Amino acid sequence: MTIAVTAATGQLGTLVVDALLQRTTPDQIVAIARDAAKAEPLAAKGVEVRIASYDDPTALTDALAGVDQVLLISGNEFGKRGQQHRNVIDAAISQGVSRVVYTSAPQVDTSTLPVAPEHLETEQYLASTDVDHVLLRNNWYHENYASSVETAAATGSVLTSAGDGRVASASRQDFAEAAAVVLTTDAPVKRVYELAGDVAWTQADLATALTDVVGKPVEVANVSSEEQASILTSVGLDAGLVDFIVAVDASIKQGELELATGDLSSLIGRPTTPLAESLRALA
Numbered sequence: 058m059t060i061a062v063t064a065a066t067g068q069l070g071t072l073v074v075d076a077l078l079q080r081t082t083p084d085q086i087v088a089i090a091r092d093a094a095k096a097e098p099l100a101a102k103g104v105e106v107r108i109a110s111y112d113d114p115t116a117l118t119d120a121l122a123g124v125d126q127v128l129l130i131s132g133n134e135f136g137k138r139g140q141q142h143r144n145v146i147d148a149a150i151s152q153g154v155s156r157v158v159y160t161s162a163p164q165v166d167t168s169t170l171p172v173a174p175e176h177l178e179t180e181q182y183l184a185s186t187d188v189d190h191v192l193l194r195n196n197w198y199h200e201n202y203a204s205s206v207e208t209a210a211a212t213g214s215v216l217t218s219a220g221d222g223r224v225a226s227a228s229r230q231d232f233a234e235a236a237a238v239v240l241t242t243d244a245p246v247k248r249v250y251e252l253a254g255d256v257a258w259t260q261a262d263l264a265t266a267l268t269d270v271v272g273k274p275v276e277v278a279n280v281s282s283e284e285q286a287s288i289l290t291s292v293g294l295d296a297g298l299v300d301f302i303v304a305v306d307a308s309i310k311q312g313e314l315e316l317a318t319g320d321l322s323s324l325i326g327r328p329t330t331p332l333a334e335s336l337r338a339l340a
């Protein structure tokens with residue numbers, strides 16, 4: 058059973074390869090990356106590295122030769138991902154890959170998250186094919202709050218327009234292990250997993266965790282979207298990032314990241330990593 062992992066040099070991909078190595082032998086794992094030098098540490102682990110960009114259908118087809126399952130980790134080039142993911146799926150189908158596992162976004166069919174459209178496009182493309190597929194709709198990574206640790210240490214506050222919205226985030230490691238379980242289990246798998254942390258936390262909970270991590274009181278500055286945009290712009294963030302942060306907080310406020318299904322802890326066989334633990338590691 059040969060398992061290929063795309064974006065294997067990324068933060069999630071690297072953790073998935075490590076989690077697969079706990080469950081299967083290196084000769085069963087193909088790490089697909091676009092940058093041979095960056096992939097050297099993966100080759101050193103004994104897995105086969107194949108080089109292919111998401112933009113190169115021929116290289117992707119070659120990279121997926123003889124592969125039984127592929128984990129398609131969504132790319133990070135916004136605006137190009139729909140086509141890039143289709144390239145991987147087409148290559149997988151042309152090589153007779155038996156299952157495509159895709160890292161998507163939470164409740165993507167109704168989500169207003171700015172990242173949702175390309176994930177939905179990919180899910181719909183998969184649904185239009187005959188290939189067996191599993192959707193891992195990953196909630197937010199705890200690690201997305203790395204900059205909150207820095208800001209909290211500097212300012213003693215967390216700026217948000219998310220109101221009382223909750224976030225059921227988990228660590229990248231948790232999501233990586235779940236992907237590895239789905240790729241290696243003999244048990245039946247679901248078509249769609251809403252993978253989330255066990256705890257859906259509020260901004261006040263985040264401030265409490267940050268207080269503990271940075272060792273000084275951290276308060277929540279809960280403002281309107283307009284105020285948030287104006288403050289972020291005034292400290293020098295570029296317009297695209299400001300729009301992204303404000304849009305994400307609007308989605309959180311509407312409850313779009315709060316669904317804690319238990320799917321993730323049941324796949325990995327343990328509780329998900331507490332937010333405070335990941336924030337401490339980031340600090």
Ligand SMILES: NC(=O)c1ccc[n+]([C@@H]2O[C@H](COP(=O)([O-])OP(=O)(O)OC[C@H]3O[C@@H](n4cnc5c(N)ncnc54)[C@H](OP(=O)(O)O)[C@@H]3O)[C@@H](O)[C@H]2O)c1
Nearest residue numbers: 064066067068069070091092110111131132133196197198
């Ligand atoms: N759930 C969340 O909170 C969350 C947060 C951030 C991102 N994401 C999504 O989850 C994915 C994995 O997360 P991550 O933390 O591992 O992100 P990451 O560290 O930024 O990794 C992204 C990976 O995509 C690869 N990639 C980008 N464009 C490519 C192309 N044209 N051809 C081949 N590979 C390409 C990158 O290759 P290189 O290594 O060569 O750069 C990198 O390995 C992200 O790409 C994004 O879609 C989810």
